[in-house]
Amino acid sequence: MNALSGVTGLGILAEEWSHPARQGQHYQMLREEATDWFLSFNPFSDPTRIELLVKSDYPLLVTLAWPDADRDRARDLCALTATLATWDDEADDERDEDRAAAVTAELQSLRSGFTGSGTAWGPLYRAILDGFATRMGARQFNRFIACLERYIEGCLNWAQQQKLVGPCKDAEEYARSRRMTVGQSIDMVLVEYVLGIDLDDDLLQDPAVQQLQSAHVDYVWLMQDLLSYRKEIVTDASSNIITVLAGTCDLQTAIDETHRMLQARLSDFESARTAIARSPLGGHRELGRYIEGLRDFTSGWVEWTLRSPRYDPAEYTTCECRPSPCPCTPPETR
Secondary structure, rough: OOOOOOOOOOOOOOOOOOOOOOOOOOHHHHHHHHHHHHHHHOOOHHHHHHHHHHHHOOOHHHHHHHOOOOOOHHHHHHHHHHHHHHHHHHHHHHHHHHHHHHHHHHHHHHOOOOOOOOOOHHHHHHHHHHHHHOOOOHHHHHHHHHHHHHHHHHHHHHHHHHHHHHHHHOOOHHHHHHHOOOOHHHHHHHHHHHHHHOOHHHHOOOOOHHHHHHHHHHHHHHHHHHHHHHHHHHOOOOOOOHHHHHHOOOHHHHHHHHHHHHHHHHHHHHHHHHHEEEEEEEEOHHHHHHHHHHHHHHHHHHHOOOOOOOOHHHOOOOOOOOOOOOOOOOOOOO
């Protein structure tokens, strides 16, 4: 019997996110150039990986999530998002006893500047970071690298936890780990990057800005877990808040609780946004652009996720329905 029979709420409800998505103008260029450039590094040999990479449509993600990116920045973003996503998939496919070693190797390679032999991803990462370095100021580039390192460290901590104690069963513990593995701190720096701004450290450390960023990180990973759940139950993945919550209640209750958590963090984001607007920071033009950039990112990411085969369970299932639309999976609801 279908485990999702009768289940509702595996989507983003209209009242949870109504900010319309915009699309940038470089989609066709990225489709023609960026994917070929990525594949020229031969990052993997499995043809199914190449097929999913192309079908996932990272040029669409970039032009939706960062609609103001110019041509060069859009190319940088496309290369980075495709690399992080496919590397993450590759790490997820490792056996539990091998995953931590694979992530450790990537972290060591990053810390060495991807010099020497490193990992198979080293030459691609090095070329990508060279592109960012030519267009980012030194301070912002250092922040960007630090966020990338924290993301890989978060993936390593998660892999080690999975190996030592198995799937996480506590929602609060899972949330702490998920904030590290979502990589949202990277995306927030990239919002600045595409807008051509570099916010001062004092501004980024303001309590109201910190509250806004914290809420943004949480609602993004909660949205991701909701939208990816159908894919993850097909692939037997355990890294999802719904799976954790369902350990102590029925599935529908777990989904409803995830929505409650999402709505609470969205409310926190809007409260922080209002507080900033009413404070002396309200007149800071670059901060205002940054906040709108965070909202644009969310709109674009949601739109891409709903359209990309990367999150379509039919791409991962081996049931007899494939490759047709799989009736074993209920249609997405919004």
